[in-house]
Amino acid sequence: MTNDRRTLDALTNKRGMNNQRRLADGIKDFITYLSTSLSVLVLGAVFVFVLTRGWQTLSWDMITGDFWGGNFKVNFTETLPGTFTAPGSLPQDAYFSEKYGFAVRDDKNHEKKDIMVLLYLDPESPLKTSVGATAGPTLDQPLSAGIGAEIRKITYVNDDGAKKSAGLLGKQNAEQMVFTLDTQSVSVDSMDFQSSGGGIRGSLAATLMLIGITLVIALPIGVFAAIYLHEIAGKGKITKMIRAAIEMLNGVPSIIFGLMGMTVFFPLTRLFGATTPNILLGGITMTVVLLPVIIRQTEEALITVPDKLRMGSLSLGATKTQTIFKVVLPNALPGILSAGLLSISRIIGESAALIYTMGTFVVDRPQLNGRATTLAVQIWSVMSGEQPNFELASAISILILLMVLVLNVSVKMITASLNKKWKE
């Protein structure tokens, strides 16, 4: 191939061309350079956009935090003070409580109101042991204030056994509150705080659940169908029709799969107690979306397994089933693996089908038979409100892009090594 190319270059050196021809060719070649650089430009623009808009928002707290913020009142199961030392990394304007092991700082929120932000919480701090104090599903459930939460009030017990309030609601700033707690309190009683929300933990969990369900259903069906097409079916008309039908599935827009999920499979998920669109329904629908992908990837892997292996196995007396499971499939395993990875990447990126089958309401604690959003649908959800939240959308986009690109690169590497394996 390289030799061939070199010969061509030698054949077509520009010696014989006149200037006009040379100019015309140069312009045409230049246009192709231009077109190609356009694609690099677009890819770069997309990356730069999501990185600049989302980088600030992307943090560990965002990944592990709830989406819905709110006001919380909590009690403590551990109320007595201890002795804590401040970590070295605190900023200048932070105030650290040596008795209770937390640090706060004065700040202003976007409405220019005074707030007090929790900057640090020692793992041993009594404030870590908070449980919900208001009636409802969170009562007596662990409900911890995360870093970045706005502390409004901490109620403490003083020497006389009386309950007093410290914090913004007691007209104290961060310095005064920490000083009061460290000098006058015997124990802490309760705390009011506001958490900012904007996290993606719920969507992340829902995405993982969806991936799990989909693969459990789709991989066996897809792999079996590929085995049927490549190992069992003949070359007749019926096989051709089945192939064409599966191929057609590939061209169906994903939003149509959403519609189908709601009409065909929703009654099925009702048996599992679902009354709304739900994760299970999303998983079954994604199965149909992914079948052509899995079948094609698996079949390509089956094709690379040489026939001499099958014949060897059959001639030793193994049945067809034994040959498939003990000889063919183990050798096609990398292909099935890449089918799985490709499926995961498609699930992470899918949105239209899931908007119909899982809903667009972001849920912090997703359940199999209830509404939830995947990361991609959460992007759609925060973008389609009255005030699009570009920062959060871009931050999630960074995560999605990272996952999808890593998965695609792995698939490429696996496929390359698979093709090399049987080449003598």
Place this chain on the structure above:
Amino acid sequence: MSNVRDRIKPGAIKRRQVVDSIFKALFTAAGVLSALMIIIIFVFVGWKGVAPFLPVYGGEQQSIWSFISGMTWRPDQNPALYGVLFIVINTLISAFLAALVSFPVSVLTALFIVKIAPRPLRAFFTTVVEMLAAVPSVVYGVFASGQITKIVDTVAGWFGKTTFGGNSLLTVSILLAIMIFPTITVMSITSISAVDRNLELGSLALGASRTQTNFKVVLSAAKSGIFAGLVLGLGRAFGEATAVSMVAGNAMTGPTWNLFDITRTLTSTMLSGLKETTGLDYDIRFSVGIILMIIVLLTNLAIQYIKRKIGGVTND
């Protein structure tokens, strides 16, 4: 002792044969099930989409003629008006505009990658195209409503026009052009790579330059695959939903001819204001879905037709 068959337990062969046929049935069932899915989609979505036009639907029964020929989509009115014709026209316009931009760029990029680029660059640009294909549509949507809208708004200013925050037909078309670019490019790359080498050598031997050969011989030999890629790209443009609905603006009437005016596509209609999962406003989305499926089906048939008719010379 002498015959190996005596060592095999009686019944073992029988059992194996049973297991064998059970698995054979399972494999076949999986294959048939996968093939049935497309039929299930057509039957169920079709039935639910047709229902609003049938007497069984009761009081809210819609007239099929006013649905198909209507130029207004007002679900907020009482009684609601559902006319889909202008939406179909809008969908076609935005997709064809996108193809108009994307097609030449894609073909030239493919030509560059396969025939002109030096070897190390070839791998790099192929990866770029593959990465563009892998970016999820919702990410393109965020990019479009954050960046492309701004550019379109500025451009509109040059012409003395205003836009609704950049949401416009032009924005949708640019977004779709970006999204179908990898589809057309990958198909073109495959098709250009498959062009018979002897054709090129023949052209060169006749005295044509490398560039002349690339543009006149290679491209025309690969044209069937290239045009199939174009139609595949169009199909993707028709069906693209989430990203488009972020920047379409959902016009109530149409069709939209002004580049800087808001538009409404079939998919954005299906996604906009989705709240309840019952009622006419929900069921009519299935009717829109049927129209979308018909358009995509026609596109697929067009690919088959192109592959047969246009021909071209490839060595596959």
